[in-house]
Amino acid sequence: MKKRNLSEKIRQWYEGELSFDEKIAEPVVHIPAGTHDQQPPETKTKIRIVHRLENTEIKISRVGYGVLSVVFCLIICSILISTALFLPGFADKEAPTANEVYEHYVGAGRDQTGAVNTVAGMILDYRAFDTLGESFVLFTATCAVLLLLEGHKAALNRAKSTFTYATDPIVGIAAKIVVPVILVFGVYVLFNGHLSPGGGFSGGAILGTGLILYAQAYGDERAARVIPAGAIRGITIAALSFYCLSKSYSFFTGNEFNGVHSVIGPGTPGDFLSGGLILPLNLAVGLVVCCTMYTFYMIFTRGRLD
């Protein structure tokens, strides 16, 4: 008897009659005769959702899931905290991180890269390949957001009802004063990245903030008119292309067997025109960061750049 049951089950499985997917019995939705057409289409779905919410099995599994996730998080937290207790202390001179790499960056960095700002020298000269990757992370994110949201109906509909603060006595006037200052400060941070704290990422973020504030205060439509979509695209393309080409040059010349030597020197540390490629690279990174932030803002609020 049992054997036949099994072979019957296998037959059912092969024929596709045995279903494992729907373990929860669906409620039978009773619709009074004659009213079938009047029943709004969402009612059935609604009843189904309510049924699923009231199902005991689901309730238990949801509670179990919650408890388990809390326990799991606690375990992970305790492991990480106990690990942190065994790590070398902050600014410990005996720590493994205070090694020859650190000494080289701090000691010889200024003369080798020509940048007074050691961080700029590190990220744009010693480890420029990583930074190339990082700026492409931003580009990837921009393209992903464009792929997802450009021309999206919900965003386009929202754009129609955008309210502007242009005539507001506080926001309008404050924006008029603050935006130029922010932009000038952003440009200063960009151009001075090799001489003082700052650089491409921070300067670009400041510039992006200025543009977003402008768009917030004067409305997206005016911002889209003042800053055309083509310009944003063009700047991104130019900045990233420059980064790729200039770093290809220094990677290529960096290996002696190619027989080509770099003509770009570090210059005199402290001069405005010093640090080799660091100044233009800072500019390129900054423009990419700025365009990325502005594109995010425009796509999220307006659904398009133009």
Next chain:
Amino acid sequence: MRFVENFPFITIVLSLFSAVICFALKDKRARFVSYSLLGAGILMSASVLVYNLTSETGYFVYRMGHYDAPIGNEIAAGVLEPFFVLLFEVMMLLSLLGGSYKIETDVEPSKHRLFCIMVNLTHAALTALCYTNDIFTAYVFVEICTIASCALLMARKRTRPLVAATRYMMFSLIGSSLLLVGIVLLYSVTGHLLFPQLYASIQALWTTGQYTLPLTVALGLIVSGLAIKSGLCPFHWWMRDTYATATPAASGILSGVISKAYIFLLIKIIGRVISREIYVQSGIHTVLLIFGVAGMMVGSLSAIQTHNLNFMLAYSSAAQIGYIYMGLGLGTDAALLASLFQMVAHALTKPMLFLSAMGLSDTVGKRQDFDALRGSAHWNPVAGIGYAAGALSMVGLPIFAGFIPKLLFSLSAFGHDWKTYVILVALAISTILNVVYFLRTMVNTYGPERVAMERRKITFRTARTFSVVVLIMALINLIVGLHAQPIISLFEKGIHIFTTIR
């Protein structure tokens, strides 16, 4: 001749650059640029492979800039790196060509350009992940790979791919953050990011017993981060919707290529950073073995229960990933060789299966349930052949690529106490389960039709590119299955370089 050593860097930078160029181009030109770049990448990887196979050491380090390690960045290539880059590029190009007519309908016309950009960025990231000799560079390109693969998924304008992409993003980001925390911990106890220096520091710390806890936790986090990203059980639940709802070319790239790239990075980190001895002593390998075996079982059982072809293929991916981790769980050269071959076999087979499934479901109005698909192989013979070849390869029938890793796994399993039994039993059960679900669908597609519905005949002439691509894939599978020895000796050489040259 040393000019060839520039090729890895040229491939990476050129793919990044062409992504930027595609941003400015129209659809058709963007597609032309990204496909031809993949072609150029194939040529360059093949030259690097030949160069390393013929050179004395078979290994070179390329400085990325003017400073030697550990001050600057560098990339390195042995034999395994260019081989896997070559494999990834070939499979990406074939998936894209085979699925191109579907991309046209699945992706909005205005967004084909962005799809091409994502292909370029994925290509750059995969190449960099294989060649990198620096753990932080690896992380940066893992980020690019994560975002680009999500974008490839959600390029299909429907609600379900969006939900699937969100879920994939969640899992992937959990993996990335664990990886990052692991790298941070590793850096704070070693003070280095480049592989050779990390290796030396870890060896010194492990022998002196200093910072053992942070070191173990860091290694555990790195391994688990990459395992989550590649879809090891129980973190494989994103796979079903992700692979089943994306456009088939993207499914093929994701299951066949991207998950393998993460595993390759993991293998590289285990071999070149952690070192085999510490990896085995820390006990991480046993954990991977257990989860790998669990993945094989859970994936196969889920695949048996479903009635949807693409869901079944997605679950089978989870099972196949389980095989790879089972091999890593043994921690020997022979098992590593088997895992590497399993990666090759799966990368060759899964994109072909996804493309063939697409071809089959197109004959029945895009339906994917088994009832509708009955007899569909008669309506699209080439897809039928592709599906049959893929199914037989996944099952592990001799003469197909999928047979070799199963043989290698069972050979490598002996002499490991309880693990021997676990692996042999798991292999046996899993093979039977594979047979159950793959043969059922294969026989179904050639069986008589049950559902009366409108069907479309797709012949070699009406879908020429698709048919040629599927046949090429089937042929490659067959060739690899019949002539596995050259690849096995290449892997042996690669593993030798991995463990001896630092």
